[in-house]
Amino acid sequence: MTDESRYEAVRSRDARFDGVFFLGVRTTGIYCRPSCPAVTPKRENVRYYPSAAAAQGGGFRACRRCRPDAVPGSAEWNVRADLVGRAMRMIGDGVVDREGVSGLARRLGYSPRQVQRQLTAELGAGPVALARAQRAHTARVLLQTTSLTVTDIAFAAGFASVRQFNDTMREIYARTPGQLRSAAPRGGHGRQPAEEGAGRPATTGVALRLAYRGPYAAREVFDFLERRAIGGVEETSGAAGSRTYRRTLLLPCGTGIVEVDEHHAGDRPSGREPGAPGETSGWLDCRLHLADLRDLTTAVQRVRRLFDLDADPLAVAERLGADEVLGELVARRPGLRAPGTADPHELAVRAVLGQQITVAAARTLAGRLVAAYGKPLPSPDGALTHLFPEADSLAEAPLSELGMPERRRATIRTVAAALADGTVSLHAGADRDEAERSLLALPGIGPWSAGYMRMRALGDPDVFLPGDVGVRNGLAFCGADAALSGQWRPWRSYALHHLWQLAASGGR
Structure with missing residues (x-):
């Protein structure tokens, strides 16, 4: 962007650029997001910064009206x-x-x-x-x-x-x-720091609003997570439209439980439904219960990755919406996301469990794995009873409880060992190409498994799985060929999810 185009974004209060750049106003010493509702400053009084940290380093303090530090990170x-x-x-x-x-x-x-x-x-x-x-x-x-x-x-x-x-x-x-x-809104810090009761272990509860740039297809995301929820580790309660997703977390300093509500509100015009076309911002209500508060930042980021909250659906729609094959699908489901994971090691094991079987069957196997090798919580929290097994505990496990072929059990042990000893790295900043090469070098890991891990564990927005049954069915409903996927870069992961949705709906 040029300074001219940035100023036009500021003058029009274009929320699409919130988090992409920040503006510091020299006459006030304040920095804002582009969509700040305050009076537009004169062009000669504005400086632009690529990050909130840069604006702070330039001597500017955060605006109290638009709270620029709270916008989603740049996609x-x-x-x-x-x-x-x-x-x-x-x-x-x-x-x-x-x-x-x-x-x-x-x-x-x-x-x-x-x-x-x-x-x-x-x-x-x-x-x-x-x-x-x-x-x-x-x-x-x-x-x-909080209090x-x-x-x-x-x-x-x-x-x-x-x-x-x-x-x-x-x-x-x-x-x-x-x-x-x-200065907090009335009732803003009413939650007690130590919540106990109803079977919940002593934890610190923090209520948060996880911001996103919209629209956000919450129903499809919660459907995706609900179909794959592992007993003991995850659960979804409530009816569609007002569900709550809950799961256990293994974090650097301790454990945690996260709750995220499907029903959400944001900076949308009055009366507009969540996820409506044209919506430019919003949030998901989230509650974190942490054994150690030092894990808060990490827990928030992992939940954001799980729900793909830092995506830019407008950029995705601009590319995919203009495509002859996908345009109608994008218009039908605005803001469709590509869910990631809260635990890359867990996702890797789940990918192996899901090889060549249905989602329901993979979910059943994962539940057996958790029951046999997962670490129990100090005290059950409703249906949440375990953490997903750590990689080192699976590297030498017999896995006989799973009732699956020895070759696939051997693959789980191989992947777990590679994760435990660092042969394969799936952390937040891992090199995606190197991780995929390392995965493909392991016996029993093919292109589908490596690609699925790359998409969800590493958050790559440009993965396509041409051999996936759901993708093939979706392409068939569209009358299209996988060769077209090159036109969908760099958002092929989102194209893949649109095809999965089409296949799941029977072509509707």
Whole structure:
């Protein structure tokens, strides 16, 4: 984009560019998202920044009206597979907070200096500044949505000290933590920090709104997750349109349970239904129950990946909607997403379980696996009783409980061992091409399994599975050939989901 096109986006308050760039207003010292409802500043008073961290580094504080730190991340980081894209995904997952810049660089396979230089060149801020901006946003959410003490919030958000926390919040928001809490909407921090009862173990409960750029096809996403929900690890309750999806989480510092509601509200015009065509923003209501609050940032990012909340459905629709084959499907299901996963290792095992069998059969096998090898929760939470088995526990397991051929059991053990020893890496910033090559080198892993893992575990938006039965059926209903898929780059994963939806509906 040029400065001219950016200013046009600001003047028209175009929410499509929220998170893509930020504007700092020199006369006020405030930075905003492009869709900020405030009076449009004069062109000569505006500076543009590629990230919130860069705007903060430029001396600007966050706008109190549009809350620019709360917008979904740029969808560019999902598409890009280069150093910067991989680094951004890992920073979002909390790697810098846990392992520092040296840990981030080591995982990326570059020196800290190279990582610093590349991020600064493209985003106007290095990894420390980007992580700091993320910590500040997390802290603001906790201040305004929980009754946790300021000290607990400081360390939960990833700050090294309360003093560092206080200084950062004053610098970014021009308010003390106490003032930010007082400014919360009425009832904003009414949840108790230690929730017990109804069989729930002692955890810290945090209510959040997970923002997305719309439209968002919530019904299809919840259908997808409900059909694949593993007993003991996942459950979906309620009727379509008002369901709640729940699952257990294994996180760096402890365990957790997440609840996400299908019914959601956002910045939509009054009376407009969730997911309606033309909707430009919204959120999913989410509740996280964490054994250790330090896992909050990581848990949020994993839930966002599971529900594909950082996607850009308008960019997808622009490409796929103009296609002769897919145009009608895109118009029929605006905002269709490509769900990822909350646990890449779990997804890899599930992909092997699903080889050449139905979704229902794979779900049954996964339930048996959890019952035999999953780690029980300290106390059951409704139907949630276990964590999905860790890779190292499956690497030597007999798996005789599954009642499946030995060759496929051997494949599960092989994949689990490769994940446990690092032969295959599926973390947030993994090199997608290298991960796929490593997977294909394992006995029993073919193109379908490797591609499915790449799409869901690594969040690649440009995967196509021509050998998949559902894809072939969808193409047949369209009267199309898989050779056309090259026209759908870089959004072939979304094309695949449209074809799956078409096949599941019997061509309707």
